[in-house]
């Protein structure tokens with residue numbers, strides 16, 4: 001999967017300029033910005049692709065294993081680096097924030113990728129995941145396409161919201177905030193003014209999950225809480241049912 005996106009770089013990047021792409025990207029970037037702006041500082045995008053998110057949000061640096069994607073990102077002004085999430089070529093504690101937008105599902109080892117994100121973050125740094133969960137209508141649509149051999153989705157491992165949160169928590173992150181968007185179903189006409197809601201809304205097609213790196217004190221407290229309370233805890237109060 002490492003360089004697979006190189007084969008589709010033009011089609012991938014041009015989608016953002018289609019009518020549908022502009023509406024969807026506009027909504028995604030707008031709501032990621034609400035979370036991103038809570039953590040000012042020096043950011044890295046892991047899986048930067050052609051640099052659409054990084055350049056629009058103002059993230060200066062990006063890493064990706066696909067060199068042709070990086071050529072386009074560099075044209076957008078991103079300082080690029082070829083490499084994989086599971087082995088980031090950066091020293092410990094050198095970023096205030098790391099963004100992974102639509103990338104976690106494509107990495108070969110998601111636990112190792114998050115461990116590396118944690119390593120390069122400052123002690124209270126932030127990890128922002130932009131993701132299409134497996135358990136939403138868009139995730140189910142992509143999984144269906146994957147089962148029919150779709151060249152991109154067939155390579156993805158879509159995770160449920162609970163799976164992503166558990167993975168991050170097990171890697172030393174705590175969920176600090178979340179936002180949801182894409183409230184229309186695949187195949188329906190996009191909303192012209194896509195709604196953005198705070199929290200995790202189960203039917204949303206795209207979620208932004210903002211995690212903070214936990215200290216060892218936090219981790220010990222979490223562990224003892226979990227063993228006292230058993231499993232099945234919520235997401236630190238960030239989950240919301242629709243309709244208030």
Ligand SMILES: C[S@@+](CC[C@H](N)C(=O)[O-])C[C@H]1O[C@@H](n2cnc3c(N)ncnc32)[C@H](O)[C@@H]1O
Pocket residue numbers: 001002003004005046047048049050051052053063064065066069083084085086100101102103106107108
């Ligand atoms: C769906 S694209 C997202 C690109 C960009 N973030 C965006 O939203 O336009 C997924 C990206 O993940 C990259 N990727 C695949 N495996 C990776 C890995 N192990 N580490 C980092 N990036 C990876 C791909 O090359 C691709 O650019």
